[in-house]
Amino acid sequence: MQKVFDNVNALDKRCYDEFGLSEDLLMEHAATSMLQYIQSKFLNNEQILIICGSGNNGADGIALARLLHSQYAVSIFMPYHVKSVMAKLQYKRAKLLGVHVIDELSELLPGNAPDVIVDCLFGSGLNRALDDESQRLITRLNALHGHKVACDIPSGLNMQGQVTSVGFCANVTITMGALKTSLYSDIAKDLTGHIMVSDLGVHRNIYETTTNTYLLDPFDMQLPLRTKQNSHKGTFGHLSVIVGNKAGAGIIAAEAAFAFGAGLVTVITDKAVNIPLHIMQQYTLPEKCTALAIGMGLGKFKQSEVKRMLCLDIPKVIDADLFHDDIILTVLNDEGVVLTPHPKEFCSLLRLSKLADITVEELQNNRLKYLRLFAETYPKVVLLLKGANSLITYNRIVYINTLGNNALSKGGAGDVLTGLIASLLTQGHSAIDATITASLAHGMSAKNYTKNNYSLTPMDIIEGVKVL
Template sequence: MHPLYKQVETLDKRCCEVFGLSEEILMEHAALALCKAVLEKPLISVLIVCGPGNNGADGLACARLLCGVCEVKVLLPLGVKSPLATLQYARAIALHVKIVKAVEKADAVVDALFGSGQTRPLEAPMVALIETLNAQDARKIACDIPTGLGTGTTVFQADVTVVMGALKEVLFLENAKSVVGKIEVAELGVPRCMYEVPSQTQVLSVQDMRLPHRANPVSHKGDFGHVLVVGGEKEGAGILAAMAAFSFGAGLVSYLGEAFLPPHLMKTASLPPKTTAVVAGMGLGNTHKETTLKALLVESACAVVADADVCDMPLAQMLYAHEKPVVFTPHPKEFCALMKRVGLGEVDVETVQANRLALARQFSLGSKSVLVFKGVHTLVAHKGEVYLCPFGSPALSKGGSGDVLAGMIGALLAQGYAPKEAAITAVLAHALAAEAYEGNTYALTPERLIEGVACLKNA
């Protein structure tokens, strides 16, 4: 995993103070990383669009470094303002870097218009400029942050974003995935791990996935836990969760309710005595009395995965306040209901989506439970720490994907994983299996997803 930061200005400052570097040294490394990204694919010409601040200064320094390597054109739609931009401009001019007055055709376009200093929406001329750049048939490289991201709807559409120093939150907004392209972190003169400081937010890596492994040849089914899935009105949802739990390693899986089940699942009318984890909420509706659910989820000693409808029941508050392992798995609308149920106020989906990290953290600070807040970037939050999954794909945007995830978490809880670790591994395995799916992007079914998870390997 890698730390994620709201802002890195303090890290830049610390880097200069602790390691004796200067802003100029940092910038030279930023510019070198941009050059590397530009030269990653063969090209003849590059257009570098530079803003008035230090993002533009990065672009101007990159133009200087590329001088003589390829044909360089610099566009400065707002002139230069910051002292470093003024300095880098003078250096570029001394090298006779070509300054152009309008967008010109090139093999690559570098967006060095605005970076971390963009705090307000783009005005009309800049919106028009970004739209023109997006329409170019060229490789597109964003310097630090694609211009417009986080401030409005018109955003530079990058193939690669070279982020300076460390990962920034804005690059992982829910709508950012379609504009950031591949994210590359530039080291600014010291190794990344020395530049970074501890953070309460982390971006998960493949290495954080710890799949279950049956190393001991002496075993029996009772060693791997017993999952109970509570079936409901939409019985298919519970069946998918149960199939996923079985495939992800639970020794036994029971289904509470009336349904035609695959042969490996056991039907039950009550809580089996040795149940270790209960998964409930998916497709639940009004099938069970609240007292029955309370007995299964709150009063039993079992670990709990509280999905979908359970997030909007009075017992959600009891689970939130519980000492035992509980993992909530809401999607955004369910998260709004859950926030209300646990007394954290009324928020709408739009507000929730714009503040996912902050709200997930707030939720996790009031409870011992683990939150799996599903989305394009699913979050796992526990005691103020938030882990973001950067993987997954639109192949998952289907009814049933979430049911599979809930069952997978249940399987790991049953096998003795701590709730946070169960959530992290299941979320990663779910997303990575979707990415590994080789069929058409529209064709992933929950069954195929379960099969994909079965074929994963630890990194």
């Protein structure tokens, strides 16, 4: 996993104060990283357009233009006057070298369209809503067909990961120094493209300090591969899945759990349900139940019966309908509990716990803010907030999983995730390890799916998990 920071101003200052690195030197490394990326992708003499703002993000772009000059047909477009000290210095250097500066985008002839468009307008310096001129400019840049590179942060995306009007849609974002949380909001996923980190004169191991936020990657996934030969089905736990009014949700979770290594899986229901032969059914919890999955498709329920199950001293995954009832408050200070709400359910949970009364829109614009608020109040439970990027928190640490994709926007996908987490819990994994691994496996299965992305089914996700 990689460290992620809300901003890197303190890290830059540390480079100046402790390592004797100048602002100019850091900027040269930023520009060089973009140069190296372009050189790795494009031949000499390609048309490159760099759009530069008035501050230091623009200065990075002007420095890049100087480095590209003569090897490529590079043009700078500066819609605003340069203002920062570094922008003025870099502009002076570029002009002395003879770098081409255009006054209007209309100077780019139809037959001379840029092969590469580099966005150096605002970066992490955006702290206001875009004016009309900037909105029109970004919209026009998005309409160009060249390969799009964002410097640090796509313009239009602010440091809270919000887009107030329009954002630059990049194929790749080269962010400076370290990863930033703003790059991992749900809306940012349609803007950033592939995210790379540029070193700024020292290796990231030196540049970065401590953080409470981490980006997960596939190497953090610990599949429940079996190594012990002297074993039996009970060795790998007995999971109980509560099946409610919408029986399909619980059955999908049960299937996922069995495929992910649970030794025994029993669905608990008093109704006749159509289940696979390898899944068992009972009316009451088995005596040797080692984990519980409850909530998905539950519908109306007897509060006393659910409360009795929630009070059992076994690991639990809680999903869906239970986030709309104050019975959920009984487990918020318990270890070994995993909560898996989608945004609307998390808003309900925040209201029930009296932490916030907000709309889904407000949550989606501030996902990390409200996740951290919950984590600060209830650090013992594991919470996975579903979304374009899944956010996981435990013990006030936040983990970001970006591996999921739009193929998972299907009914039943969340039930598979619940089953995967529950399966690992019943096999003895800790709540946080189970959630991280299951979430990554869930995302990797969708990522590896080779058919049309609209066709993914819950059973496809389960099949994909089997071959990770």
